[in-house]
Amino acid sequence: MRFSGFRILKEGLTGNKGWAGHWRDAAPKSEYDVVIIGGGGHGLATAYYLAKNHGITNVAVLEKGYLGGGNVGRNTTIVRANYFLPGNSEFYSHSLKLWEGMEEDLNYNVMHSQRGQIVLFHSDGQRDAMVRRGNAMVNQGDDAELLDREGVRRHLPYLDFDNARFPIYGGILQRRAGTARHDAVAWGYARGASDRGVDLIQNCEVTGIDIEGGVVKGVQTSRGSIRAKKVAIIVAGRSSQVAAMAGMRLPIESHVLQAFVTEGLKPVINHVVSFGMGHFYISQSDKGGLVFGGDLDMYASYAARGNLPIVEHVMEAGMTLMPMIGKARVLRSWGGIMDMSPDGSPIIDKTPTTGLYLNCGWCYGGFKAVPGSGYSTAHLVATDTPHEPAARFRLDRFRTGRGLMDEEGTGSQHNLH
Ligand SMILES: Cc1cc2nc3c(=O)[nH]c(=O)nc-3n(C[C@H](O)[C@H](O)[C@H](O)COP(=O)(O)OP(=O)(O)OC[C@H]3O[C@@H](n4cnc5c(N)ncnc54)[C@H](O)[C@@H]3O)c2cc1C
Numbered sequence: 001m002r003f004s005g006f007r008i009l010k011e012g013l014t015g016n017k018g019w020a021g022h023w024r025d026a027a028p029k030s031e032y033d034v035v036i037i038g039g040g041g042h043g044l045a046t047a048y049y050l051a052k053n054h055g056i057t058n059v060a061v062l063e064k065g066y067l068g069g070g071n072v073g074r075n076t077t078i079v080r081a082n083y084f085l086p087g088n089s090e091f092y093s094h095s096l097k098l099w100e101g102m103e104e105d106l107n108y109n110v111m112h113s114q115r116g117q118i119v120l121f122h123s124d125g126q127r128d129a130m131v132r133r134g135n136a137m138v139n140q141g142d143d144a145e146l147l148d149r150e151g152v153r154r155h156l157p158y159l160d161f162d163n164a165r166f167p168i169y170g171g172i173l174q175r176r177a178g179t180a181r182h183d184a185v186a187w188g189y190a191r192g193a194s195d196r197g198v199d200l201i202q203n204c205e206v207t208g209i210d211i212e213g214g215v216v217k218g219v220q221t222s223r224g225s226i227r228a229k230k231v232a233i234i235v236a237g238r239s240s241q242v243a244a245m246a247g248m249r250l251p252i253e254s255h256v257l258q259a260f261v262t263e264g265l266k267p268v269i270n271h272v273v274s275f276g277m278g279h280f281y282i283s284q285s286d287k288g289g290l291v292f293g294g295d296l297d298m299y300a301s302y303a304a305r306g307n308l309p310i311v312e313h314v315m316e317a318g319m320t321l322m323p324m325i326g327k328a329r330v331l332r333s334w335g336g337i338m339d340m341s342p343d344g345s346p347i348i349d350k351t352p353t354t355g356l357y358l359n360c361g362w363c364y365g366g367f368k369a370v371p372g373s374g375y376s377t378a379h380l381v382a383t384d385t386p387h388e389p390a391a392r393f394r395l396d397r398f399r400t401g402r403g404l405m406d407e408e409g410t411g412s413q414h415n416l417h
Contacts, residue, residue: 003107022187023067023194028201028223032060034381035219035228037206037242038235039063041072041182041367042359044189044200045374046234046381048106051196053375054382059198060228062221064205068186071236072367074304074336076259076291078272078283079368080117080177081142084133087392087405088345089140092365094389095372096142096176102371108188110180111286117177117272118147118155120321122166126277130172137174145173156273158322166277166320177272179283185370209245209356216246216355232357232381237302237337239360246353251342251398252361253414256297256335258306260314262328264288278317282325290328292318296338306335338363342398343412345405348377349395350384357381358395 001020011018034050036043039061050056063069081096083089103110121130134144152171153161161168194200201223208220209231218227235242237254269284282292294314297306311333318325341347341361346369348359359377362369376390386393397403404412 003109022191023200026060026199026201028060028062028204028221028226029199031218031227032199033058033228034230034232035059035226036061036232036234037219038070038233038238039067039190039200039202040070040234040236041068041186041189041370042236042362042373042377043232043234044068044186044193045370046232046359046377047193047198048189048196049375049378050382051193051198053378056382057197059193060226061193061198061200062204062206062219062226063200063202064222066202067190067200068183071336071338072186072370073183074259074334075182075367076281076283076293077179077182077367078117078177078281079112079180080174080272081140081368082117082119082133082137082144082172082174082177083407084136085405085407087403088407089136091372091376091389091393092368093140093142094375095369098371098375099180099368100176102185102188106188106192108184108191110184110188112178112180113286114176114178115271115283116173116175117274118152118171118173119274119276120152120171121169122277123169127169130170134172143174143176145175147171147173155271158268158324160321160323163320166275179272179285182367185367189370189374206242206245211246211353211356214352214354216353230355230357230381232359232377234359234377236339236360236362236366239339239358243358246351246356248351250360253300253340254302255299255338255340256301256303256306257293257338257364258297258310258314258333258335259291259293260330260333261285261289261291262325262330265290265328273321275317275321278320280314280317280321282318282322289331290325296340297335302337304335304337306333339366340414342414343404344407344410346373346393347395348373348380348386348390348393350380351395
């Protein structure tokens with residue numbers, strides 16, 4: 001089934017009776033070439049690129065709940081490529097290029113909107129750091145523009161520029177950054193993988209990983225055992241729990257991150273605005289809701305909900321930056337589970353078990369990483385060699401200390417990034 005403007009018009013005029021399901025809801029077979037644990041954005045994208053780029057289609061994605069029901073459907077949908085350090089910089093740059101071709105590639109409307117992101121700064125020292133980051137982004141081939149105070153005011157006239165604690169000095173604008181419809185990204189990759197023969201198996205929880213003589217043999221699931229030549233663990237906030245089934249202790253802590261959405265309003269915020277000093281960021285969805293969030297709840301947890309101190313902190317920060325949002329009514333808040341790595345950068349690597357691969361540690365940045373991560377993980381699983389843009393995402397950097405990518409300069413310590 002192909003989507004097109006003509007098809008939508010025709011279906012609209014004939015009662016929308018001709019749409020088929022977007023993917024097959026498969027039952028598990030006894031054996032696959034590749035089993036992917038986790039039907040989130042990264043697992044589905046990996047399955048898609050395994051089939052599309054490498055012709056490997058005897059693949060199952062095992063999801064304990066429903067496809068896209070994890071963090072891929074809980075995030076605040078920001079897509080950008082403004083990372084500073086070698087390793088992250090080229091990876092996110094590659095991922096953003098994949099975003100720019102995603103809708104044509106998947107024949108799926110993911111509502112990717114390159115509305116631009118402005119990251120604010122509030123002191124001379126912060127300006128220097130931002131200029132350095134912007135230069136690194138430009139050197140990587142991405143876009144970055146330095147805005148002075150009046151430049152920011154032209155784009156965001158509703159901000160409080162003279163706040164006594166955080167006066168706005170300027171910002172870095174990345175025009176190619178923006179947002180996308182998160183569920184549609186999961187559905188688009190699911191559909192593309194399913195069309196190429198991948199089995200997408202929902203309500204199938206992996207409860208054990210079978211290993212013999214250091215080689216992976218398959219998985220135990222709530223729907224029986226499944227043999228597999230290769231297994232990829234791609235479960236985001238549940239990474240430590242699933243990796244423990246293979247005897248691994250990961251350098252990952254799972255933390256709650258909350259987000260909020262207001263009632264629908266007329267268009268008022270045209271960009272993604274990031275107020276790092278206040279731990280606050282905001283955009284406006286196509287439905288009109290103001291979508292915003294802050295920092296972690298700062299305690300390890302597997303609960304997909306947070307607590308009131310962070311709610312208060314986020315609301316205060318929002319009011320500090322743009323007092324006008326005090327008039328908007330918050331409709332909902334929710335939490336997701338973040339797989340925080342000690343240096344704030346991800347892991348895409350083989351494990352000590354032959355045939356067992358790991359993808360995790362996405363911290364705050366895993367939605368924008370979905371296409372790049374799927375592309376690179378598929379390459380690793382198919383060829384047993386790292387894909388160049390993700391080659392530095394090695395697991396052993398946390399054991400040896402070599403190659404740490406301390407993106408935010410907070411040290412490779414949990415809870416500080
Ligand atoms: C509030 C919030 C805001 C965010 N905002 C942004 C943002 O603006 N931009 C950005 O880039 N990133 C953002 N993120 C981060 C991003 O959402 C995550 O990094 C990313 O979604 C994680 O990858 P995923 O989509 O594969 O995870 P998930 O969707 O969580 O997929 C993992 C899947 O594995 C399944 N699973 C777990 N255990 C098992 C098991 N034993 N057996 C079978 N299946 C299992 C889960 O059910 C889940 O569906 C945000 C996150 C949160 C919580």
